[in-house]
Amino acid sequence: MSNIEKIDAILEEMSEAVRNGPVRIKELKEAGVPVVGTYCTFTPWELVNAVGGVAVSLCSTSDKPISAAEKHLPRNLCPLIKSSYGFALTDTCPYFHFCDIVIGETTCDGKKKMYELLNELRPTHVMQLPQDPKHEMSRELWKHEIIKLKKVLEERFGVEITDEKLRKSIELRNSMQAAAMRFYDTATLPVPMVGGKEIMLVSDFLKFTFDYEKSVAKVNELVDAILEAYANGLCRKDISSHRILITGCPMGKSLEKVVDAIENSESPSLVVGFENCGNIKGFCRKVREDIDPIDALTEKYLSIPCSVMSPNDERISLIREYVKKYKADAVVDVILQACHTYNVESYNIRRFLAEEGVPYIAVETDYSQGDVGQLATRFGAFTEML
Amino acid sequence: MSNIEKIDAILEEMSEAVRNGPVRIKELKEAGVPVVGTYCTFTPWELVNAVGGVAVSLCSTSDKPISAAEKHLPRNLCPLIKSSYGFALTDTCPYFHFCDIVIGETTCDGKKKMYELLNELRPTHVMQLPQDPKHEMSRELWKHEIIKLKKVLEERFGVEITDEKLRKSIELRNSMQAAAMRFYDTATLPVPMVGGKEIMLVSDFLKFTFDYEKSVAKVNELVDAILEAYANGLCRKDISSHRILITGCPMGKSLEKVVDAIENSESPSLVVGFENCGNIKGFCRKVREDIDPIDALTEKYLSIPCSVMSPNDERISLIREYVKKYKADAVVDVILQACHTYNVESYNIRRFLAEEGVPYIAVETDYSQGDVGQLATRFGAFTEML
Numbered sequence: 001m002s003n004i005e006k007i008d009a010i011l012e013e014m015s016e017a018v019r020n021g022p023v024r025i026k027e028l029k030e031a032g033v034p035v036v037g038t039y040c041t042f043t044p045w046e047l048v049n050a051v052g053g054v055a056v057s058l059c060s061t062s063d064k065p066i067s068a069a070e071k072h073l074p075r076n077l078c079p080l081i082k083s084s085y086g087f088a089l090t091d092t093c094p095y096f097h098f099c100d101i102v103i104g105e106t107t108c109d110g111k112k113k114m115y116e117l118l119n120e121l122r123p124t125h126v127m128q129l130p131q132d133p134k135h136e137m138s139r140e141l142w143k144h145e146i147i148k149l150k151k152v153l154e155e156r157f158g159v160e161i162t163d164e165k166l167r168k169s170i171e172l173r174n175s176m177q178a179a180a181m182r183f184y185d186t187a188t189l190p191v192p193m194v195g196g197k198e199i200m201l202v203s204d205f206l207k208f209t210f211d212y213e214k215s216v217a218k219v220n221e222l223v224d225a226i227l228e229a230y231a232n233g234l235c236r237k238d239i240s241s242h243r244i245l246i247t248g249c250p251m252g253k254s255l256e257k258v259v260d261a262i263e264n265s266e267s268p269s270l271v272v273g274f275e276n277c278g279n280i281k282g283f284c285r286k287v288r289e290d291i292d293p294i295d296a297l298t299e300k301y302l303s304i305p306c307s308v309m310s311p312n313d314e315r316i317s318l319i320r321e322y323v324k325k326y327k328a329d330a331v332v333d334v335i336l337q338a339c340h341t342y343n344v345e346s347y348n349i350r351r352f353l354a355e356e357g358v359p360y361i362a363v364e365t366d367y368s369q370g371d372v373g374q375l376a377t378r379f380g381a382f383t384e385m386l
Numbered sequence: 387m388s389n390i391e392k393i394d395a396i397l398e399e400m401s402e403a404v405r406n407g408p409v410r411i412k413e414l415k416e417a418g419v420p421v422v423g424t425y426c427t428f429t430p431w432e433l434v435n436a437v438g439g440v441a442v443s444l445c446s447t448s449d450k451p452i453s454a455a456e457k458h459l460p461r462n463l464c465p466l467i468k469s470s471y472g473f474a475l476t477d478t479c480p481y482f483h484f485c486d487i488v489i490g491e492t493t494c495d496g497k498k499k500m501y502e503l504l505n506e507l508r509p510t511h512v513m514q515l516p517q518d519p520k521h522e523m524s525r526e527l528w529k530h531e532i533i534k535l536k537k538v539l540e541e542r543f544g545v546e547i548t549d550e551k552l553r554k555s556i557e558l559r560n561s562m563q564a565a566a567m568r569f570y571d572t573a574t575l576p577v578p579m580v581g582g583k584e585i586m587l588v589s590d591f592l593k594f595t596f597d598y599e600k601s602v603a604k605v606n607e608l609v610d611a612i613l614e615a616y617a618n619g620l621c622r623k624d625i626s627s628h629r630i631l632i633t634g635c636p637m638g639k640s641l642e643k644v645v646d647a648i649e650n651s652e653s654p655s656l657v658v659g660f661e662n663c664g665n666i667k668g669f670c671r672k673v674r675e676d677i678d679p680i681d682a683l684t685e686k687y688l689s690i691p692c693s694v695m696s697p698n699d700e701r702i703s704l705i706r707e708y709v710k711k712y713k714a715d716a717v718v719d720v721i722l723q724a725c726h727t728y729n730v731e732s733y734n735i736r737r738f739l740a741e742e743g744v745p746y747i748a749v750e751t752d753y754s755q756g757d758v759g760q761l762a763t764r765f766g767a768f769t770e771m772l
Contacts, residue, residue, distance in 0.1 A: 074729040076462070106517040109495045112696045113730035128521055131492040135514055137530055141523055310498045310512070338724060343460040344499035
């Protein structure tokens, strides 16, 4: 098997594993494993793992259940929120179906208010997320919320989360983080080896497979194959491509249309990285292993530069860092319709990138396929100018 | 002068005083009085008064500056936020023009993020507002923010806010609160004496006049005239009117169209009260005078049942109370476009009122006059069914 064939094979295997996620969750549930539903990168994964449970990302990226959700929620609301609620309402998300409890956070207005309704469908514990990570009381509040979640999980599942368990979970999560970043950072190779949807697939693989050590090994195997292919002078993608860094709202299945529109531009273009939660934004920082585990979780999760934070300068730092590191030629800001925080923040990102001389485009989109043609036109024009 | 003529005359006088607000602010500014801009009912008015300043409600209710704002802000954002920012950007709000500092709060996503940009135009101090008033840390956080604001104002204006000053300001504000509620509560008379726009005018009068004792006296004079007219068997409004309680987003000048649409229905209808901030929601509770003033402010301002709070059960209690008290036949929920919190919460309000058997309609609108015909049609159909 050639290096390239090996990469292809591993990616295919990952894709199969992601498709198999619902079956695996059913098995875990039947085996008595606590299933904890999450929507956001802010949920401390390690606490769920330390209670012996699996944290599952609840379905939120398809437009199918949106019309059902709109019976209770306004139309003019972020599709991710409507999709999340719609899946729950119609019981069409296997992960929601099997989850014992949902953990939410007071991130954005829409999610915060949607959780009130979701709580009628499944017990929903909402963590109070501070809005300014640098405020003098934010750390105390967030630490309080992390300790509170620990108690909620312990009581719900009748399991004590000892420091030892928590430290082990932190180590495990850090190994996933390291594997994810090692993979994302293959974008530092002079020759592009994977495309945008493949990056999304690997992120999904780490989300929707639950034998974590195996998953970490698989991602590392993929990275090894990529490095070997590169060492052998091979190339899987067009080396002349414009290199695009994506930022903005969470990218799910329905937003592959954006990646397609970019990568199918006449002027060859490739998505080389995602500064989004679930990707670099969520994974770029390890949880410290040299301090009290609760303090370490507090620090890590409070540092995620989501646009709900105000001010959110760290996002600009992160974009700066990864534009440089991944040699991005341009930044594409993907904003879900009616996501006020990312939408307002795009003005700051635009100004910052203009100062840096990095081309930037913001697109507002939803989960429908209605704007596929428009996206193609816009990205066609944008990449042609690069 | 008849009782009715007296009421008319006082209302005309109030209208004139509101129009004169900008001139008065200019005079105050020139006299060296600190001018503090606010956008929200959550700003502790008493602290501004205690520092010797005037708290001015910054312009936010006209669609004129919205197109200018949309150069920096997304189109799909609440008109109140775009209007606020647009007025500041185009320097067309006299209150903004003369204000030394703006006080904002992390209420909704749009405002929170807009304040980041506003801070480039005028120093903007943002208070971290807790999202759940009943959460065990909310009081501590909000008290911290109130003490912090006190320091910010003291430092900015070089004036110490003593407990004595603060207690006096609380007394003054409570006298305004009492006058406002005494006026609103004339809706408990069996005969309606004022209409919706007149209620809005009195609220504006208390906002945009700055000789507070005089304003309180004037409002009380109006109430006396109303009570006298009632005692004399007089009636200023159609007694057969359907009585409407308005709830929802802040009501400003541009939303008089909603009141007009209701009150011009073929089936006679009258707005008898506003469960909105700047009206009942902001004024229904006094600040306690029998405890530490900072604690009293903390308690009062944290209890405002804005939809940004989650859960926000107190709003339902307030609506229940005032539907009963003002004998409302129906509730109209006025939601500004893209205001996610009020928009999502309307589902709860609708269910609650359905249980209570109170007719309810929610309208989503903006500051344009484009939907005036549509509003007339909808309210025509709605009031006909009452």
